[in-house]
Amino acid sequence: MCDRLLPPNATALERALEDTTARLDAVPAEVIRSLWDPWACPEPLLPWLAWACSVDEWDDAWPEATRRRVIADSYSVHAVKGTVGAVKRALASLGYDTRLVEWPEDDPPADPYTFRVEVDVMGHAVTNRTYAEIERTARAAKNVRSHLTGIRAVGRVDAALRLGAACHGGDVVTVGPWTPPEVRVSGPLRLAVLSTAVETITVRAGEAPTP
Structure with missing residues (x-):
């Protein structure tokens, strides 16, 4: 059979x-x-x-x-494909937090119908492969008219911020010999003057003169 x-x-x-x-x-x-x-x-x-x-x-x-x-996320990306939201959603699916800067918003304004991408790469290794992946994803989700001119990888660190302050003060004290305070004495003033005169007489002895 x-x-x-x-x-x-x-x-x-x-x-x-x-x-x-x-x-x-x-x-x-x-x-x-x-x-x-x-x-x-x-x-x-x-x-x-x-x-x-x-x-x-x-x-x-x-x-x-x-x-x-x-x-x-594929359906939601295709539902709005060609918009800023589609590019952000497509990159968000890969784990990137993205900010798109279109030409009128740039400082100074860029060429018409251009845009650049700022991507938060926290938790991702930034390599040539990373940039290539972001570029392919953004180009696939953007509209045909707009042109991608640049990709900027931004690293963000989330951590608790602790601030501390210290104040240090002191006095410098110099210890010297004890000095009595000013002493004032009140009473009658008595003045005394002493004058001493001394005369010296010298007597010489000798022979009597010859007559």
Whole structure:
């Protein structure tokens, strides 16, 4: 008895399809129901789900949570594709907090219909691959008229700010010998004057003169 329904002249592709469809009965029904759910789809099938959802930027090296979030946000990105919100949402799916500066908002104003991107890269390694990923994602979500002129990576550190202050003061005291305070004495004033006179007489003795 033949196990195949295909005729003997069936092609190799037709036989491969027959073998594949024959195994569908072995696939649990809950797996089939989860195929279109980005949060429940089996991880090996995520690239195929991303292709079916028209995800513009995909990298198998992304963490699993990032790949699922990109697929989940695909519809909302495509719903507003060509707007500033689409660019921000597409980059947010990759974990970037983004600020778009369009040409009238720049200082000084830039060339018409241009814009630049400032991306908070906190928690991401800033490499050439990072810039390339941001550029591809922004170009895929922007409108055709606008032109991306620059990408600026901004690193932000969130931490508690503690301030401290100290005040130091002192006195310098010099200790010297004790000096009595000023002494005032009141009373009658008596003056005395002493004068002494001394006379000296010298007597010389000798022979009497000869007559």
